[in-house]
Amino acid sequence: MRTTGKRKYKTFQLFNKSREMPVKQTTALYHLQQLDDKLAATNKRLSEIADLLDQNTVVRAARSSLEQAEQDYHHWQTCQKALEKERTQLKEEAEQVEKRLYSGNIHNPRELTDLQDKLAELRRRHAEREEPLLEAMFALEESEQSVQTAQDRLEKVLAEQAETLGTLRDEQAKLTTQQNSLETDIKQARAAINAPHLSLYDDLHSRLRGKAVTQVNGDECGVCGVQLTSQLAQQVRRGEVLTCPTCQRILHIN
Ligand SMILES: [Zn+2]
Numbered sequence: 001m002r003t004t005g006k007r008k009y010k011t012f013q014l015f016n017k018s019r020e021m022p023v024k025q026t027t028a029l030y031h032l033q034q035l036d037d038k039l040a041a042t043n044k045r046l047s048e049i050a051d052l053l054d055q056n057t058v059v060r061a062a063r064s065s066l067e068q069a070e071q072d073y074h075h076w077q078t079c080q081k082a083l084e085k086e087r088t089q090l091k092e093e094a095e096q097v098e099k100r101l102y103s104g105n106i107h108n109p110r111e112l113t114d115l116q117d118k119l120a121e122l123r124r125r126h127a128e129r130e131e132p133l134l135e136a137m138f139a140l141e142e143s144e145q146s147v148q149t150a151q152d153r154l155e156k157v158l159a160e161q162a163e164t165l166g167t168l169r170d171e172q173a174k175l176t177t178q179q180n181s182l183e184t185d186i187k188q189a190r191a192a193i194n195a196p197h198l199s200l201y202d203d204l205h206s207r208l209r210g211k212a213v214t215q216v217n218g219d220e221c222g223v224c225g226v227q228l229t230s231q232l233a234q235q236v237r238r239g240e241v242l243t244c245p246t247c248q249r250i251l252h253i254n
Helices: 001-019 024-054 057-101 109-128 130-191 195-207 230-240
Strands: 213-217 248-253
Touching: 024 130, 024 195, 024 213, 024 248, 057 109, 057 130, 109 130, 195 248, 230 248
Parallel strands: 213 248
Antiparallel strands: none
C-alpha cells in the first residue's frame, strides 16, 4: 500500500513539474544541437579509424620491401646457378677437346689447328664467365642480407601495428557504444521538440553545415557575431524560437 502511494506521488510530481516548467523549445533545440555535434564528431573519428584499420600502409610497405628483396635474391641465385652450369659444361668440353688433342690420334695438321683453336675458345669462354660469376655471388650474398633486414623490419612493424591496431579497435568499440547511446539521446531530444521547430532545425542543419542553433554570448550571435537588438534578445530569453537576422540560425540564450 505504501509503495503504491509513493508511486502515485512520484507520478504526480513529474506531471506537475512538466506542467509548471515546460522545457523551453530553444533549450531543447540547443540540447539537440549539442548531441548532433557530438554524434558528428564520433562518426568522423569512427570513419578515420575505419580508414586506418583498412589502409595499414606501413605493413604494406614493409611487405613490399621484403618481396622486392626476395625477388632480387632469386634473380641472383638463378644467375649464379646458370653461370656455374655454363662454366662446368665449358670445362668438361675443354677437357674432352684436350684429351683428343693429346691422344696422339690426330695427324691432320688442319684438324690439330682446329682443335687447338676450339680449346682456346672454350678456355676463353670459361674464363670470361669468372667475373660475372663472382659478381653474382657477391650480389647474392648482399641480397640475402637485404632479405634478412626486410624480414626483421616486417616483423617489427607487425608487432608495432598489433599494438596500434589493438588501441584503435578499443577506441572503435568505445565510440560505437557512444554512437548508439547518442542516437538514443537524439531520438529523445527530438521527441521534446514540436514538429514545425524540428523541421526548421533539420532544414538549417542540412543547409548550414550542421550548425542550426547558435549560442548568444552577451547580445552577440555566437556564430556570425552580429549584435542582436535588445528586443530580439529579450524574446529569445523568454524562449521564443527566433533566428539570427544575419546567419539564419536558431538563437539560444542560457
Ligand atoms: Zn548569427
